[in-house]
Amino acid sequence: MTLVADLPKQAALPRPNFERWRSRLGGLLPLLLPVTVIATWQTASSLGLIGSRLMPAPLDVVYAFWDKASSGQLAIDVLASAQRAISGLLVGGSIGFALGLANGMSKFSYALTDTTLQMLRTIPNLALIPLVILWFGIGEEAKLFLTALGVFFPIYLNTLHGVRNVDPQLIEMGRVYGMSGWTLFRKVIFPGALPSIFVGLRFSLGIMWLTLIVAESMAASAGIGHMANQAREFMLTDVVVLALVIYALLGKLADVLAKTLESLTLQWHPTFQKPVKA
């Protein structure tokens, strides 16, 4: 009798402690590696093992940040870059989204445009730079064109894939229950394609920043790429590294925004549901 009564207690005791430690450490674990690297880097720089001409010490990057931020130049540059990024995303993304939907739902549209688009997709968009400069010069139009083009393909492909992979049984159910046209799209096709569209969006955000970095180093009067390019001419390695850090932060920010949007709109999806407490 005592054996039966004692068993659950013994089994239950060590668990909560272990779980608590795991969750505490789990929160810090992703930070462990970057903190170690930066600490080692700073120590090596302070000891003179790394020449500041090649690689600035982390603290120098912080000073450079402070310098740029307090003069207001940093805000101007970040704003200029963000503006280009967003307009490129809006233009390329909405064309890709529209074509993805059209080709997913209409066989005619698919037959007409998909082969052409798939051919264009294989050209790296940055290989178009010489042509783009000839067409648009080196102004804003060229940057917008390159970013929009880069963003277009992931969104197009994933929207198309999402629409084509909506469960045909659900579409059949919708038709039997009297849905057609816009209602069928709004209630069945679009929500069914949404997870895939988000994959495309997050993919294209990565390409968006990549294209922008290159496009901004072409020629610009503001922007993070411009800041980095100018710093290179004056051998200001700390500012160059600062630009890289800002790109990384902006990229992460965009991804976090997309992720938040995703989890808000996909609450129904088992992946985004909080586990039920039994």
Added chain:
Amino acid sequence: MSEIINPVRKTNAWGKEIEPEFAARPVRERHEARGVGIRLTGVAKAFGDVSVLRGIDLDVPAGQFLAIVGKSGCGKSTLLRLLVGLDEVTGGSIAFLDESGAETRPNARIVFQEPRLLPWDSVGGNVAVGLGEGGRAERVARVTAALNEVQLTEKAKEWPARLSGGQRQRVALARALVSRPDFLALDEPLGALDALTRITMQSLVERVWREQRFTALFVTHDVAEAVALADRVIVLDEGRIVLDVTVDHERPRERGTADLAELEGRLLKAIFA
């Protein structure tokens, strides 16, 4: 006298004890038929060279609970798809008849083997799909009533992913019932459920049919299920009706009685003849 207190014994059609939730409510039995009559004359269906149905003649009176059994590939699901308009006949004709015998358009609904719920809509939203577009205030009341019928009112705001298989199929049933159909087609609706859930679902299907008296077409591969639920069972084999029997036992039926078992035997013999 239209109220029959069914659950004194709390047993289902097979004489087994069932979940109290379904047994607890009395059946508000409806005696007059409300559904449409269906007349099939020489209905044939071929997919390319493959002929699936070869001349089906069938008269289904309004309000009848008709079960179709047969081996897989015998054409029973095809027949059901023709009746709900998912496919077109390649020969013969299908007519739906009102009380006076005139042709009419049925308010037909279907329950599939899979629940086919929209995972991105709540349980209530999924039931509302059965109503089509229309007035908002009335919708809520009707959805609640339909969910109440399948005893899932408290799950109205839940995501379908949170429900069990049996609960999902009950939502699918509520979605079919919410528009008060006069013809309900069920395509092996309990085929994917476990044995115990099937039993409760069978009594639920029987209950709603007794209360609403729509014309029901129940496709199944389970002969015992057909005999327990239907007024009439037809056996399809290679696209033809090979047996047509009436089951006029009182409801709810007890399973395993000698004459029902004998009937099951006859049906099985016809299927494997």
